Amino acid sequence: MTGPGHPRGIVRAAPWLLVALHLALLVMSPILVATDAIRQHTANQVVFALVAGAVLAVVHLRHVRAAVSDRRPVAWQWTLALQAALVYAPLPWLGLDWASTSLPLTASAMLMLPRPWGVSVGFPIGYVGSGIGYVLLLSQILSTGDVVLELVYYAFTWAVFSFMLYGTARLVRLVNELYRTRAELADLAVDEERVRVSRDLHDLLGQSLSAISLKGDLAARLLPLDPVRARHEITSLTEIARSTLRDVRAVTRDEHHVTLREEIAAAQGLLMGAGVDTRIDTAGADLDLPEHAQRVLAWAVREGTTNLLRHSEATTCTITLxxxxxxxSLDIRNDGVRQPPGGDGSGLGGLKDRAAAAGGWARSEASGDGRFHLRVELPETNALVDRP
Incomplete structure (x- = not known):
């Protein structure tokens, strides 16, 4: 159930194996009566045993099927009482040939009674009640010494078979639960991967497409004025497009790695190319940070740069680490916000998720004078990963 194979065949076969195992004990008593195994029986007794055996099989398998689904059937108290009546009432009439019907009855009681009474009450009642009937029937045909030996045999076999019937029903239920859990985990893994890919693509393509659009517009404006510089911008645009294609392929394989140093350099070049006076202050920190911080802060720089290009007409930007x-902590401040954002958006929302996963937080705010501030703070060690 936990291996790489597909357990669907096990799930389908388990209920049929369960029915076969229980049915073998359910048909044993009617067969013993019909074949006069221990004593002679009349035709009426044989007919009764066959009909009562069929009713017992239907009732017991109904209990087992419900227990496998972790529920109790409607009117289970009455069907359990009917099963007990069909087991114990004919016992003096049919003799020891009918005694094995108490095994499924004990298992039914253990499965049907509410927890924790199923095992702690259902088994002792069935075990002791069947034992008393067994002793009374044996005392009629055996000596005292033989009765004692039979009781020792009964003490072990009845307990083993009762718990076997009970345990197989519980096992099939566990198999079904494991299969459902495995399916839910698979669905959850797919959803998490979908969220990761969509978040990474948003963060990655946002800046890259903004850079392509910016350089394309710049090249179009420079083409009649400065062809050499326009050609340079077009070449740069082509490199960005190729780099973006490589990054997209890496994201789909979860192999895309970003570094803070590269993202700061790329953001500075892109913002300066867009005419934004950009100042980088990393004097208070080393850029060679732990991997969890590298990834989150690098994505923060990328997201902050993308927001600036998309949602502002900034003339100045400061990035402080x-x-x-x-x-x-990482602070990105810029001016020129055209309008207060209506919400965090998927990019900022994804950044907050990344920061929270690393044990930190991210917050953004826009002031009334058109300034925007993005702050991300992380512990030096990843609290969620390094916690013992």
Whole structure:
């Protein structure tokens, strides 16, 4: 159930194996009566045993089927009482040939009674009640010494078979639960991967497409004025497109790795190319950070740059990285916000998720004078990963 194979065949076969195992004990008593195994029986007794055996099989298998689905059938108290009546009432009339019907009855009681009474009450009642009937019937045909030996045999076999019937029903239920859990985990893994890919593509393509659009517009404006520089911008645009294609392929394979140093350099070049006066302040921190911080802060730089190009007409931008009190912080500030954002958006929402997964937080705010501030703070060690 936990291996790489597909357990659907096990799930389909388990109920039929369960029915076969229980049915073998259910048909044993009618067969013993019909074949006069221990004593002679009349035709009426044989007919009764066959009819009562069929009713017992239907009732017991109904109990087992419900227990496998972790439920109790409608009017289970009455069907359990009917099963007990068909087991114990004919016992003096049919003799020891009918005694094995108490095994499925004990298993039914263990499965049907509410927890924890199923095993702690259902088994002792069935075990003791069947034992008393067994002793009374044996005392009529055996000596005291033989009765004692038979009781020792009964003490072990009745307990083993009762728990076998009970355990197989519980096992099939466990198999079904494991299969459902496995299916749910598979669906959850697919959903998580879908979220990861969509988040990474949003963060990746946002800046790349903004850079392509910016350089394309710049090249179009420079083409009649400065063909050499326009050609340079077009070449740069082509490189960005190729790099973006490689990154998209890497994202789909979960192999895309970003570094803070590269993202800061790329953001500075892109913003300066867009005419934004960009200042980078990393004097208070080392750019060689732990991997969890590298990824989150690099994505923060990319998302902040993308937001600036998309949602503002900024003329200045400051990116500050600092380290203080066992925490690392990144601040991105810019002006020229055209209008206050209506919400976090998927990009900022994804950034907050990344920061939270690394044990930190991210927050953004826009002021009334058109300035925007994005702050991300992380612990120096990943609290969610390094926690013992």
């Amino acid at each position: 600092a380290r203080s009190g066992g925490a690392m």
